[in-house]
Amino acid sequence: MKFDMDYIAHNNELSETNPYFKLFLTIILLIVTLALDNLYFDIFIFIVMSIVILAIAKINYRSYLKFLTIPMAFLVITCIFLIFFFGKGDVIYETGIFGIVVTTDSWHYGIYTFFRVMGCLPSLGFLALTTPIAKIFHCLDTMKVPKILIEIGLLMYNTIFIFLNEIDTMQKAQKTRMGYNSYMNSMKCLADLISNIFLRSLDKSETLQNSLDSRGYAGELPVYVPPKEE
Amino acid sequence: MHIMEGYLPLTWCIIWFVISFIIVAFGIYQIKKIVDETPESKALLAVSGAFMFILSSLKLPSVTGSCSHPCGNGLGAALFGPAVTAVLATIVLLFQALLLAHGGLTTLGANIFSMGIVGPFVAWIVYKGLTKANISSTIAIFFAAFLGDLLTYVATSFQLAFAFPAPTFGSALTKFLVIFAVTQVPLAIGEGILTVIIWDRLKAYKPKLLDKLGALAPNEA
Numbered sequence: 001m002k003f004d005m006d007y008i009a010h011n012n013e014l015s016e017t018n019p020y021f022k023l024f025l026t027i028i029l030l031i032v033t034l035a036l037d038n039l040y041f042d043i044f045i046f047i048v049m050s051i052v053i054l055a056i057a058k059i060n061y062r063s064y065l066k067f068l069t070i071p072m073a074f075l076v077i078t079c080i081f082l083i084f085f086f087g088k089g090d091v092i093y094e095t096g097i098f099g100i101v102v103t104t105d106s107w108h109y110g111i112y113t114f115f116r117v118m119g120c121l122p123s124l125g126f127l128a129l130t131t132p133i134a135k136i137f138h139c140l141d142t143m144k145v146p147k148i149l150i151e152i153g154l155l156m157y158n159t160i161f162i163f164l165n166e167i168d169t170m171q172k173a174q175k176t177r178m179g180y181n182s183y184m185n186s187m188k189c190l191a192d193l194i195s196n197i198f199l200r201s202l203d204k205s206e207t208l209q210n211s212l213d214s215r216g217y218a219g220e221l222p223v224y225v226p227p228k229e230e
Numbered sequence: 231m232h233i234m235e236g237y238l239p240l241t242w243c244i245i246w247f248v249i250s251f252i253i254v255a256f257g258i259y260q261i262k263k264i265v266d267e268t269p270e271s272k273a274l275l276a277v278s279g280a281f282m283f284i285l286s287s288l289k290l291p292s293v294t295g296s297c298s299h300p301c302g303n304g305l306g307a308a309l310f311g312p313a314v315t316a317v318l319a320t321i322v323l324l325f326q327a328l329l330l331a332h333g334g335l336t337t338l339g340a341n342i343f344s345m346g347i348v349g350p351f352v353a354w355i356v357y358k359g360l361t362k363a364n365i366s367s368t369i370a371i372f373f374a375a376f377l378g379d380l381l382t383y384v385a386t387s388f389q390l391a392f393a394f395p396a397p398t399f400g401s402a403l404t405k406f407l408v409i410f411a412v413t414q415v416p417l418a419i420g421e422g423i424l425t426v427i428i429w430d431r432l433k434a435y436k437p438k439l440l441d442k443l444g445a446l447a448p449n450e451a
Contacts, residue, residue, distance in 0.1 A: 005329050030336050034240040067331050071234050078237075085405055086394060109394055113237060120236025124335060128328045136328070146258050148265060148272075153321045155276030156283070160325070163284045187420070191427030198281060198428070199435060205277035209270050 009132045014057040019135040026127040033119040042119030049122030057130050067125050075117050083110035133157055235334025242393045247339030253347050257317040279318040304375030304425050307350035308357045309443055319346025344385035353378030367446055375425035379418040383410045
């Protein structure tokens, strides 16, 4: 499955809790983490949010690690880059290669950036892994974000999953017919796939519009909000 | 290149949010006008947005083996114009942050600016300029996609250099440009070739549609 995160967001212990609370908590935590820019606070947030995600939302630790790995890989590379190639000031370590040195300044940059991202990632993960997209959009809708943006967003969200299935089928068909076996060939296959998807998407948009019209769509998608359980 | 969550200091997050907000607001205003005139176009916009998102989830074959994906800036901008593309890119980036953990919420403003505004805008100017000069739209779309992709990375380099001006803004910028923009050149050429092939197919199958969107060169219409 390509979008494990969407599945997880719908199936965890916290997916039914108040989305406003989750959205605001995430945004406030992110801003506080950025504003304080304090190493201990970053680590504190990282641990607390990880516990919330793993123990309270009961998300499989493998999925959580998978969520963290890709950004982490980038983070490590860029921070090493920051530490070795930036900054001025007192030299604290000499590598002896091409005069590359670590200075107090660059060390400061690298470490602070690393821990800032460490603090922010689980906060983003908390929102992304526990809240379905449709609920976030519904929140934004009540917060006076332009309706047109919300509607296009929601229609888009539905269409993405239809496309994913189609792409899967098409790619399998191409691969069984010797597709993607050399560089130029994979370019051609990919272009075939994309132009086909684009043409299909135009047909789809027509069908979508017809189906919306035939159900009395007048520029608004009403969402059912279940009454609170007592 | 998505700037990841928490990578930028708070001040720069806010600055990029404000700049992007103004331009995206203008884009929303334009979309509203389009939708008021032709209500059917809403579905087309939504499906095109989904198409952009899907594009970014497909891997572009690259020689070096590094993983990279087409960003579809050139195609989107040539078809729909930069303002509409900026709005669609905003939603796409939000989805990417929440569904794929690419980018983030605090860096959303900066990412919108580099990927949703600079890239499409450059691509659109290049495309319109070249087609006005009576150059075939196939060649124009190559340069639009190529430069749109490259300039996105240049914009990201600028943003990072602003955020980490060490020791000076200029030297930081050079370093980021070398790392991001120069390594991106072969990938940008790859995206250019890909876009040309797609464009050829579209011209062969749906010339009328391209004409209706006003995306063809004057001598081809």
